[in-house]
Amino acid sequence: MTKVTAELVRAFTGVGYLAGLPPAERAGLAARSAVRTAARGQTIYAEGEPAAGLFVVLDGRVKLVRRSAQGREQVLHAEGSGATLAEVPVFDGGGYVASAVALEDTRLLFVPREALLDLCRRRPDVALGVIATLAGRVRRFAALIEDLSLRDLTARLAVFLLTEIPPGRDGGGLRMTGDEIAARLGTVREPVSRALSRLRRLGLVERARGLIVVRDRRGLSAIARH
Amino acid sequence: MTKVTAELVRAFTGVGYLAGLPPAERAGLAARSAVRTAARGQTIYAEGEPAAGLFVVLDGRVKLVRRSAQGREQVLHAEGSGATLAEVPVFDGGGYVASAVALEDTRLLFVPREALLDLCRRRPDVALGVIATLAGRVRRFAALIEDLSLRDLTARLAVFLLTEIPPGRDGGGLRMTGDEIAARLGTVREPVSRALSRLRRLGLVERARGLIVVRDRRGLSAIARH
DNA sequence: GCTCCGCTGTGACTTTGGTCATGGTGCCGG
DNA sequence: CCGGCACCATGACCAAAGTCACAGCGGAGC
Numbered sequence: 001m002t003k004v005t006a007e008l009v010r011a012f013t014g015v016g017y018l019a020g021l022p023p024a025e026r027a028g029l030a031a032r033s034a035v036r037t038a039a040r041g042q043t044i045y046a047e048g049e050p051a052a053g054l055f056v057v058l059d060g061r062v063k064l065v066r067r068s069a070q071g072r073e074q075v076l077h078a079e080g081s082g083a084t085l086a087e088v089p090v091f092d093g094g095g096y097v098a099s100a101v102a103l104e105d106t107r108l109l110f111v112p113r114e115a116l117l118d119l120c121r122r123r124p125d126v127a128l129g130v131i132a133t134l135a136g137r138v139r140r141f142a143a144l145i146e147d148l149s150l151r152d153l154t155a156r157l158a159v160f161l162l163t164e165i166p167p168g169r170d171g172g173g174l175r176m177t178g179d180e181i182a183a184r185l186g187t188v189r190e191p192v193s194r195a196l197s198r199l200r201r202l203g204l205v206e207r208a209r210g211l212i213v214v215r216d217r218r219g220l221s222a223i224a225r226h
Numbered sequence: 227m228t229k230v231t232a233e234l235v236r237a238f239t240g241v242g243y244l245a246g247l248p249p250a251e252r253a254g255l256a257a258r259s260a261v262r263t264a265a266r267g268q269t270i271y272a273e274g275e276p277a278a279g280l281f282v283v284l285d286g287r288v289k290l291v292r293r294s295a296q297g298r299e300q301v302l303h304a305e306g307s308g309a310t311l312a313e314v315p316v317f318d319g320g321g322y323v324a325s326a327v328a329l330e331d332t333r334l335l336f337v338p339r340e341a342l343l344d345l346c347r348r349r350p351d352v353a354l355g356v357i358a359t360l361a362g363r364v365r366r367f368a369a370l371i372e373d374l375s376l377r378d379l380t381a382r383l384a385v386f387l388l389t390e391i392p393p394g395r396d397g398g399g400l401r402m403t404g405d406e407i408a409a410r411l412g413t414v415r416e417p418v419s420r421a422l423s424r425l426r427r428l429g430l431v432e433r434a435r436g437l438i439v440v441r442d443r444r445g446l447s448a449i450a451r452h
Numbered sequence: 453g454c455t456c457c458g459c460t461g462t463g464a465c466t467t468t469g470g471t472c473a474t475g476g477t478g479c480c481g482g
Numbered sequence: 483c484c485g486g487c488a489c490c491a492t493g494a495c496c497a498a499a500g501t502c503a504c505a506g507c508g509g510a511g512c
Contacts, residue, residue, distance in 0.1 A: 066368065068376035069452055076368060091354070092361040097368050120354060124346060127353035128317070131346075134360040135318040141367035142292065142302060142323045148374040149412030150294035153469070177489065186375030191469055193491060209478085210489085226295055378498070403459065417499055419461055435508085436459085 008033060011109060014082040015056055017129020025119070032115040038062075038102040046099045051089035053112040057081050060106025064098040065183070073183045077140060078103065087130055090116060148186050151224075154195045156185050158224040161205065165214050173213035199223070234259060237335060240308040241282055243355020251345070258341040264288075264328040272325045277315035279338040283307050286332025290324040291409070299409045303366060304329065313356055316342060374412050377452055380421045382411050384450040387431065391440050399439035425449070 008030035012018045018029070035058070038044050044055065047066060062085065063078045076098050079085060088097050090113050120127040147156050160181070165174050178189040178196075185192065196212070199205040204219040205212060214220065234256035238244045244255070261284070264270050270281065273292060288311065289304045302324050305311060314323050316339050346353040373382050386407070391400050404415040404422075411418065422438070425431040430445040431438060440446065 066372045066376065068372075072376055074372060074375040076371060087357075088361040088364050091357045092365075094365070097365055117354075120357075121350045124348075124350055124353055127350055127357065128343075128346060130357055131313075131317045131353065131360065134357065134364060135314040138314050138360060138363050138367065139318075139320070139323055141364065141371060145302060145367060145370055145374065145412075146292045146294075146300060148371065149300040150292065150296075150298055178491095179489090186371075188470065189490085190471080190492085194469090197491070207490095404461095405459085414500065415460085416462085416501080420499090423461070433460095 008035070008109060011056070011058055015084060016082070016133055017084075017126050018056075020125065020129075021119075021123075025123070029111060029115055029119065033109050033111045036108045036110050038106045038108065040102055040104050040106075042102050044100040044102060044106075044108065045086070045096050047097065048095040051086050051094075051096050051113070053110050054087060054090050054116050055085040055100070056109040056111065057083045057085065058107040058109055060108075061103040062100050062106055062108075063103050063183075064100055066098050072188070074186050075184045076144070077137070078184075084133060087116075087133060091130070151226075153185065153187060153191055154198055155224050155226055157181070157192065157195045157199065158204075158220040160185060161199075161212065161214055162217065162220050162224060165212075167217065173208070173211045175211055234261070234335060237282070237284055241310060242308070242359055243310075243352050244282075246351065246355075247345075247349070251349070255337060255341055255345065259335050259337045262334045262336050264332045264334065266328055266330050266332075268328050270326040270328060270332075270334065271312070271322050273323065274321040277312050277320075277322050277339070279336050280313060280316050280342050281311040281326070282335040282337065283309045283311065284333040284335055286334075287329040288326050288332055288334075289329050289409075290326055292324050298414070300412050301410045302370070303363070304410075310359060313359060317356070377450075379411065379413060379417050380424055381450050381452040383407070383418065383421045383425065384430075384446045386411060387425075387438065387440060388443065388446050388450060391438075393443065399434070399437040401437055 009023065009026045012021065012026045012029065018026070021029070036044075036055075038060075044062065045051070057079055059081045061078060061080050062083075064076045064085070066074050066076060068074075085100055085108075086096060089095055120130065147159060151159070161174065165172075178192050182188050182192045196205065196207070199220070200207060202219065202223075204214070204216045204223070206215050207213075235249065235252045238247065238252045238255065244252070247255070262270075262281075264286075270288065271277070283305055285307045287304060287306045288309075290302045290311070291299050292302065293299050311326055311334075312322060315321055346356065373385060377385070387400065391398075404418050408414050408418045422431065422433070425446070426433060428445065428449075430440070430442045430449070432441050433439075
């Protein structure tokens, strides 16, 4: 247990609003927390379920999705290590806002609701950190709403590629299947494939063995603006 | 000035996370705040501008919108008296997330950024209140994203009518123009008009001189489920 | 009363996106 | 080497939603 706890105490250093805690607080939090694993594809929690606490992604990746009755899926956001999930239900007492599904084998830390609430009451900077996290979520959701309602698919794809592929020159490009991209853009595989072909024909993007590479960032931005 | 301040002190009692403050705190906050008015249709602030503080709606109504390059408009949410606006930029230091436009003649209270930050650092319950407000925003945005991406127009309209018209039996119905509804649903007037006709033909809804009245709530829910 | 104006409803047409079906490619395991 | 599998591309078709155009209605103001 002490060994596990020691690892957990370290784990917090990578997490936004928990990173700045004094070691004693981190140890206290770690003592009240538990590690959980999820295999790729596994549902960590489902939309609407009551939430008992906060999840911290230790490693792996998680997508947060809503599903329609017809089985179509919209990804609200995807998070990697260091991210925290489910602060909304933790603080407002409602159910989970979306379902969390592991994109890869993932390890998570579960921090019980009360532990986090105590901490926020004791330390205003933690509460301010939670606020900053939620503010970021609101911003990204607003951008997604604008995309869905005001941009056509090609523009949406351009925005997606620009934000998803780091502007670092050349860079690696993006390794995602058509279905995955479609779920992010709120559509299905085929239209995405067509939109990608369009961008490819315009010379803005290239496809090299399952990897999407951006060729012309400015060109993509132009398309994104409409 | 003392008279104005006295009114402001009272004004805070209707505002979520400022209502619980002791009178001394409210007076201090009021002293640092200013009243501002906006005529119907006037823009209170525009998306992207740097934000100097929080707005509290004293009376009137405000819509928060994003606009496309082609002039189409998507309403993210609309708020009436007692609501607070712009906590996102206040706490993360970025620009406004959306433009705020008065739907009626409106009076607002402007609370400078620093005043609110001080308060949160001094009083954890205020910070928790801000968190609750943002959590609500995240929830409603998630619902909007699901609507836009997973529901067709008729279903979206059904959801909108159900949430916008209080379930109180009979009730008043809704007084909004087709354009206004369209902006809330992320589309334009004509499809809304057609969707309304469809609901009318199904006997779920009725139109009486500019007023939309719900006839069959269960029927609407069925359509909303799509 | 009449006219102007803002709003509504609807038809005809176009565009976009979703569905279905088919064939191709690259990779893994037998 | 071959078969299966996952993924991709594309054509044909269909449905939903956006655009354009027009007519009708009701209230405000002269």
